Amino acid sequence: MKEQLEKIYSDAIKDIENASTVKDLEEVKGKYLSRKGEFNEIKKGLKDLSPEDKRIVGSLANEITQKLESSISEKFHTLYEAELNKKLERERIDVTLPGQFIPKGHVHPLTSTTNEIVSIFQSLGFSVAPFSDSPEVETEYFNFDMLNVPKDHPARDMQDTFYTNAGENVVLRSQTSGAQIHVMENQKPPIRIIAPGRVYRNENINSRKNNFFHQIEGLYVDKDITFGDLKGVLNEFIRIYFGASRPTRFRNSFFPFTEPSAEVDVQCIMCEGKGCRTCSGTGWLEVLGCGMVDPNVLKGVGIDPDVYSGFAFGMGVERLAMLKYAVDDIRLFFNNDVRFLEQFK
Numbered sequence: 333m334k335e336q337l338e339k340i341y342s343d344a345i346k347d348i349e350n351a352s353t354v355k356d357l358e359e360v361k362g363k364y365l366s367r368k369g370e371f372n373e374i375k376k377g378l379k380d381l382s383p384e385d386k387r388i389v390g391s392l393a394n395e396i397t398q399k400l401e402s403s404i405s406e407k408f409h410t411l412y413e414a415e416l417n418k419k420l421e422r423e424r425i426d427v428t429l430p431g432q433f434i435p436k437g438h439v440h441p442l443t444s445t446t447n448e449i450v451s452i453f454q455s456l457g458f459s460v461a462p463f464s465d466s467p468e469v470e471t472e473y474f475n476f477d478m479l480n481v482p483k484d485h486p487a488r489d490m491q492d493t494f495y496t497n498a499g500e501n502v503v504l505r506s507q508t509s510g511a512q513i514h515v516m517e518n519q520k521p522p523i524r525i526i527a528p529g530r531v532y533r534n535e536n537i538n539s540r541k542n543n544f545f546h547q548i549e550g551l552y553v554d555k556d557i558t559f560g561d562l563k564g565v566l567n568e569f570i571r572i573y574f575g576a577s578r579p580t581r582f583r584n585s586f587f588p589f590t591e592p593s594a595e596v597d598v599q600c601i602m603c604e605g606k607g608c609r610t611c612s613g614t615g616w617l618e619v620l621g622c623g624m625v626d627p628n629v630l631k632g633v634g635i636d637p638d639v640y641s642g643f644a645f646g647m648g649v650e651r652l653a654m655l656k657y658a659v660d661d662i663r664l665f666f667n668n669d670v671r672f673l674e675q676f677k
């Protein structure tokens with residue numbers, strides 16, 4: 333047994349010497365020193381020896397085990413250090429190299445334009461209507477009926493308005509004006525709100541028209557509101573948005589829900605009023621529709637038109653952004669081409 337032990341010891345020492353990686357060494361350790369290793373097999377035989385032999389062989393076995401353990405741990409440190417150094421060499425980091433920057437995003441130009449318009453009206457005392465008063469999916473009741481739009485008005489035609497299969501009268505709103513009705517049904521005057529949001533129209537898409545776009549609706553209802561108030565607020569808005577030097581004009585118009593109605597033009601930003609392709613030679617560009625809330629609309633929501641009056645307005649966000657930044661194709665806002673979007677950082 334003694335010879336056997338010594339033979340195993342000398343084999344083990346050779347194996348340790350030959351191990352060239354930490355992994356090899358772990359295998360050697362397993363082969364000799366684990367529970368199923370060669371030493372344990374021998375130790376199992378100890379019980380058959382005389383007490384005297386047991387003591388001698390036992391202590392020899394322990395001595396050899398200890399020697400092996402320390403040889404293995406010595407070799408382990410050498411190999412481990414060598415491997416670590418190799419790895420560090422391979423993965424060397426140059427701390428003086430410049431870092432890689434993750435490009436920072438920014439808001440979409442339609443969002444920043446909306447935010448800008450909203451904050452101008454907030455500075456004039458308007459607040460944003462509750463989201464629930466301005467849904468994108470509407471019934472004809474809010475989108476047309478209560479806004480005094482006749483049953484046979486061409487805007488109601490399927491060619492112009494998207495009807496849904498959610499119910500006979502359920503449409504994707506074609507204008508944000510329905511928000512006026514929601515707000516007046518839910519609030520008592522004085523009312524001074526704006527309602528930004530997306531609208532849908534069944535259009536043939538081209539550089540000036542998309543089948544969805546964004547509007548900002550405004551409504552002011554109180555006692556003694558006049559057309560003078562309307563002009564004052566909208567002129568002030570345009571002065572802030574386009575700059576004080578841009579002339580504006582109010583032009584007669586018609587909307588079923590306002591009486592009288594007007595459209596507001598600003599002097600063409602391309603030709604400064606001389607007349608060009610953008611303004612079809614007129615020197616003016618239309619920026620919004622407005623008017624005094626029709627007494628029929630007020631009556632419909634239970635507001636007495638003999639006591640209260642108000643004005644309303646609606647503007648297209650894309651149009652206002654196109655005019656300010658000289659964008660000539662509405663589709664650019666929706667293609668998500670970063671070369672376009674990056675310019676609005």
Ligand code: DAH
Nearest residue numbers: 507509621622623644645646
């Ligand atoms: N809803 C109109 C449109 O989509 C815009 C508009 C005009 C809104 C006059 C108004 C208004 O509130 O008073 O063309």
